[in-house]
Amino acid sequence: MKRFLLFACISIFVTSCNNSGEKSETKSADSTATAKYDYPYTLTEAYRDWQPGDQQHAVTAMKALKAYETGDIAATVAGFADSVNVRFDYFQAKMNNDSLKKFFANQRAMFTGMKIEMGDWESVISKDKKTEYVTMWYKQIWTDKNGKTDSLSVIDDCKIVNGKIAELDEKIQHFPAKK
Numbered sequence: 001m002k003r004f005l006l007f008a009c010i011s012i013f014v015t016s017c018n019n020s021g022e023k024s025e026t027k028s029a030d031s032t033a034t035a036k037y038d039y040p041y042t043l044t045e046a047y048r049d050w051q052p053g054d055q056q057h058a059v060t061a062m063k064a065l066k067a068y069e070t071g072d073i074a075a076t077v078a079g080f081a082d083s084v085n086v087r088f089d090y091f092q093a094k095m096n097n098d099s100l101k102k103f104f105a106n107q108r109a110m111f112t113g114m115k116i117e118m119g120d121w122e123s124v125i126s127k128d129k130k131t132e133y134v135t136m137w138y139k140q141i142w143t144d145k146n147g148k149t150d151s152l153s154v155i156d157d158c159k160i161v162n163g164k165i166a167e168l169d170e171k172i173q174h175f176p177a178k179k
Contacts, residue, residue, distance in 0.1 A: 053134070077097055132160040152172045153173040154173075
């Protein structure tokens with residue numbers, strides 16, 4: 001009986017290994033084909049198909065932020081264009097570089113200390129190479145003149161034109177109060 005089972009197992013093994021039956025082929029999807037998506041929203045402007053951008057632009061934006069953190073307003077505005085669109089919470093304006101310098105000086109004067117904890121950044125350029133942005137995600141911690149320390153989660157979008165920041169769009173999120 002043991003020989004019969006051994007012989008049967010060997011026979012099954014040999015016939016299964018030599019199966020010359022039809023083979024089923026699975027074709028992989030063409031990796032060059034572009035998928036079509038049914039987006040639930042449409043854009044007011046055509047999608048720009050963002051690509052990785054020039055990292056020097058990220059350096060420019062971060063140096064301006066670092067200078068603001070340390071209170072060096074002249075170095076802050078050195079990274080900005082001659083004319084700048086700024087958008088903050090409850091405020092937006094188009095300013096020349098001198099007005100921007102005064103604006104930043106007045107804002108920074110409200111704080112005795114500031115610290116930036118950078119979370120991430122990204123430099124991007126549109127596929128047609130016409131639009132460039134640097135986005136920075138960070139936590140801003142400051143101490144005001146009364147000694148109160150507070151913080152915000154901040155996202156800065158900096159539009160880059162000719163290597164300078166021509167637009168600064170800042171979004172903020174307040175952290176919940178500790179219980």
